[in-house]
Amino acid sequence: MSFPAAPPSSPPDAPARRRRSSGRVTLQDVAAAAGVSPITASRALRGLSSVAPELVARVNEAVAQLGYVPDPAARALASSRSTQVAVLVPMLSNTLFVDLLEAVHRTLFPAGYQTLIGVTHYDPQEEEQLLRSYLTHRPAGLLVTGFDRTEASRQLIAASGLPCVHLMETTDAPGVYCVGFSQNEAGAAITDHLLARGRKRIAFVAAQLDPRTLQRAEGYRRALRTAGLYDARLELLSPERSSIALGAQLLDELLKTRKDIDAVFFCNDDLAQGGLLAAHRLGVKVPEQLSVAGFNDLAGSDQMLPPLTTVHTPRFEVGEAGANMLLKLMRGETPPASSVRLGYDVVVRASS
Amino acid sequence: MSFPAAPPSSPPDAPARRRRSSGRVTLQDVAAAAGVSPITASRALRGLSSVAPELVARVNEAVAQLGYVPDPAARALASSRSTQVAVLVPMLSNTLFVDLLEAVHRTLFPAGYQTLIGVTHYDPQEEEQLLRSYLTHRPAGLLVTGFDRTEASRQLIAASGLPCVHLMETTDAPGVYCVGFSQNEAGAAITDHLLARGRKRIAFVAAQLDPRTLQRAEGYRRALRTAGLYDARLELLSPERSSIALGAQLLDELLKTRKDIDAVFFCNDDLAQGGLLAAHRLGVKVPEQLSVAGFNDLAGSDQMLPPLTTVHTPRFEVGEAGANMLLKLMRGETPPASSVRLGYDVVVRASS
DNA sequence: CTGAAAGCGCTTACAG
DNA sequence: CTGAAAGCGCTTACAG
Numbered sequence: 061m062s063f064p065a066a067p068p069s070s071p072p073d074a075p076a077r078r079r080r081s082s083g084r085v086t087l088q089d090v091a092a093a094a095g096v097s098p099i100t101a102s103r104a105l106r107g108l109s110s111v112a113p114e115l116v117a118r119v120n121e122a123v124a125q126l127g128y129v130p131d132p133a134a135r136a137l138a139s140s141r142s143t144q145v146a147v148l149v150p151m152l153s154n155t156l157f158v159d160l161l162e163a164v165h166r167t168l169f170p171a172g173y174q175t176l177i178g179v180t181h182y183d184p185q186e187e188e189q190l191l192r193s194y195l196t197h198r199p200a201g202l203l204v205t206g207f208d209r210t211e212a213s214r215q216l217i218a219a220s221g222l223p224c225v226h227l228m229e230t231t232d233a234p235g236v237y238c239v240g241f242s243q244n245e246a247g248a249a250i251t252d253h254l255l256a257r258g259r260k261r262i263a264f265v266a267a268q269l270d271p272r273t274l275q276r277a278e279g280y281r282r283a284l285r286t287a288g289l290y291d292a293r294l295e296l297l298s299p300e301r302s303s304i305a306l307g308a309q310l311l312d313e314l315l316k317t318r319k320d321i322d323a324v325f326f327c328n329d330d331l332a333q334g335g336l337l338a339a340h341r342l343g344v345k346v347p348e349q350l351s352v353a354g355f356n357d358l359a360g361s362d363q364m365l366p367p368l369t370t371v372h373t374p375r376f377e378v379g380e381a382g383a384n385m386l387l388k389l390m391r392g393e394t395p396p397a398s399s400v401r402l403g404y405d406v407v408v409r410a411s412s
Numbered sequence: 413m414s415f416p417a418a419p420p421s422s423p424p425d426a427p428a429r430r431r432r433s434s435g436r437v438t439l440q441d442v443a444a445a446a447g448v449s450p451i452t453a454s455r456a457l458r459g460l461s462s463v464a465p466e467l468v469a470r471v472n473e474a475v476a477q478l479g480y481v482p483d484p485a486a487r488a489l490a491s492s493r494s495t496q497v498a499v500l501v502p503m504l505s506n507t508l509f510v511d512l513l514e515a516v517h518r519t520l521f522p523a524g525y526q527t528l529i530g531v532t533h534y535d536p537q538e539e540e541q542l543l544r545s546y547l548t549h550r551p552a553g554l555l556v557t558g559f560d561r562t563e564a565s566r567q568l569i570a571a572s573g574l575p576c577v578h579l580m581e582t583t584d585a586p587g588v589y590c591v592g593f594s595q596n597e598a599g600a601a602i603t604d605h606l607l608a609r610g611r612k613r614i615a616f617v618a619a620q621l622d623p624r625t626l627q628r629a630e631g632y633r634r635a636l637r638t639a640g641l642y643d644a645r646l647e648l649l650s651p652e653r654s655s656i657a658l659g660a661q662l663l664d665e666l667l668k669t670r671k672d673i674d675a676v677f678f679c680n681d682d683l684a685q686g687g688l689l690a691a692h693r694l695g696v697k698v699p700e701q702l703s704v705a706g707f708n709d710l711a712g713s714d715q716m717l718p719p720l721t722t723v724h725t726p727r728f729e730v731g732e733a734g735a736n737m738l739l740k741l742m743r744g745e746t747p748p749a750s751s752v753r754l755g756y757d758v759v760v761r762a763s764s
Numbered sequence: 765c766t767g768a769a770a771g772c773g774c775t776t777a778c779a780g
Numbered sequence: 781c782t783g784a785a786a787g788c789g790c791t792t793a794c795a796g
Contacts, residue, residue: 139790174528
């Protein structure tokens with residue numbers, strides 16, 4: 061009588077499997093509950109159409125029952141892609157960018173993306189540093205402000221291979237995605253408005269001197285040259301940070317040194333608001349003695365004394381359209397246009 | 413003659429190892445270059461003191477030479493902790509919170525943490541949603557505004573086990589970490605200032621009506637009751653979002669319905685600025701006929717006509733101290749105090 | 765349309 | 781003070 065060979069015995073003291081489980085519900089649990097393999101569950105969750113509808117339904121049911129939440133870290137590690145979108149803006153004290161971020165968030169969040177906000181303080185070096193930091197997080201996409209950055213930043217973006225949309229300015233360069241409006245044209249438009257009011261000595265006051273401000277300056281120059289009224293001495297440019305207080309200070313300075321001006325175009329509404337307050341203090345009548353115009357139509361401009369004439373810029377629309385373009389790119393689709401140029405409105409109020 | 417049994421031949425066509433390598437420099441590469449094991453390299457990088465100084469030096473050298481950058485996703489997956497800190501604030505259009513975020517970022521970024529900004533729009537439901545989303549990212553810590561949230565949010569925070577610091581308000585409840593100042597006392601202090609100016613009919617105008625605003629209201633009431641001058645009809649409370657325009661509108665309404673007031677305390681500077689502009693339009697002389705005071709000392713308040721009396725609140729200090737407290741907690745250290753109450757300043761300008 | 769195996773790049777838990 | 785093994789929770793790349 062022969063005995064079957066003893067089955068290879070498992071080691072008597074097999075150490076208990078070392079688990080680090082966090083008690084978390086995983087995709088495995090979902091797959092088991094749905095009676096499919098983890099890969100199928102994964103595909104069903106990501107909406108890949110190759111999964112049979114019935115299995116998708118079973119997976120969704122299991123997800124709901126178990127309260128499963130995917131782990132972004134695991135997903136990012138396995139796929140080299142996260143659900144975060146890095147958004148770089150110059151400065152939050154300019155409420156323009158707060159509005160922009162608001163629109164971006166409202167568009168991306170419902171689509172399942174988190175917004176990683178980075179503030180560059182208008183410093184290309186700081187932007188580069190933020191970019192390096194954020195890129196290690198393998199964001200799904202990038203939203204940046206304008207085109208002015210270090211060569212290294214440009215290369216980091218290109219090398220990342222990530223979809224990237226540039227906001228607030230546009231270019232026709234091929235392969236560059238952007239949503240914005242013409243800062244130059246808008247600057248010319250508000251200058252033209254002052255000219256149409258019969259103003260001849262129109263000053264331009266600017267701070268920060270970032271690229272978009274300089275584009276507005278160009279628009280201003282173009283309009284005045286066309287009218288044969290350009291005079292470089294009418295420009296007052298300060299590299300300091302834009303603020304209400306600085307606007308007041310610059311108007312003081314302007315009136316002391318350029319006595320014959322009859323209008324001022326401030327490159328941003330905070331400066332213009334400060335200028336309006338300073339004019340009041342100095343007893344300068346607006347618009348009788350001096351027309352005043354701003355740019356961006358920020359909060360409070362309609363409440364000034366008198367209400368401020370300005371350019372209403374489409375930052376909400378830029379944020380929304382830019383985020384939607386990025387969404388398309390992240391899904392591998394091709395947006396209808398790589399460059400979207402939006403409109404703006406000259407808002408005429410009592411200050412001009 | 414016997415032949416040794418043929419060794420189990422490896423399958424003739426062993427498939428080449430399937431690699432997904434991204435070409436990325438990994439910790440393995442660093443370890444190999446430094447001649448240590450990956451674990452030792454990992455420990456050296458994380459500054460765990462158990463590694464011999466010489467090995468640390470070799471690892472650092474290898475890191476520099478190879479340009480190694482740790483992968484946050486892998487780190488998060490393995491350790492259940494990321495280097496991101498979620499910060500939840502109510503609203504960026506209130507520049508108070510922009511300042512707060514600025515201070516937080518300046519403190520956390522150099523320490524190696526990224527700030528995940530979430531805007532709740534003063535909506536506890538929205539905060540809860542953000543919290544759920546951010547917690548899946550396994551942040552290293554949490555920074556939240558105040559104590560007013562849904563029960564579910566509270567449980568999410570507690571269940572996460574993450575270090576959490578509450579900003580802008582304080583409590584003495586044990587085990588609750590917070591950095592703020594007494595909104596109530598500050599509200600009383602500015603009211604006392606108006607009383608000291610001889611004002612008897614001091615109105616209180618507020619919007620948004622979030623918890624901190626209501627605490628200021630309580631301070632106002634306390635001060636007036638103490639002076640025997642409290643009158644509920646002097647309060648004008650609006651649930652709408654705070655803004656310059658709303659401040660102007662509320663002052664209009666106030667003057668129409670409470671004709672005998674001699675001072676107004678606005679719960680936030682944007683309202684007060686609007687109120688000041690409206691007073692101008694109506695020909696009401698400030699401070700002769702009406703003293704005006706605000707709260708927070710926001711940008712532009714010192715430029716108003718007349719400059720606005722207000723309370724300068726320590727939001728930068730709150731952000732910095734809060735972030736430092738969180739840093740300590742994330743390192744497993746115990747902060748010297750769980751509740752830090754900072755000071756504020758009544759800034760007397762010409763409007764009162 | 766579905767799945768078994770391997771791998772993403774780290775750190776934890778043991779062991780010495 | 782140092783390391784070999786296993787695992788974190790997913791997705792990719794093959795294969796059928």
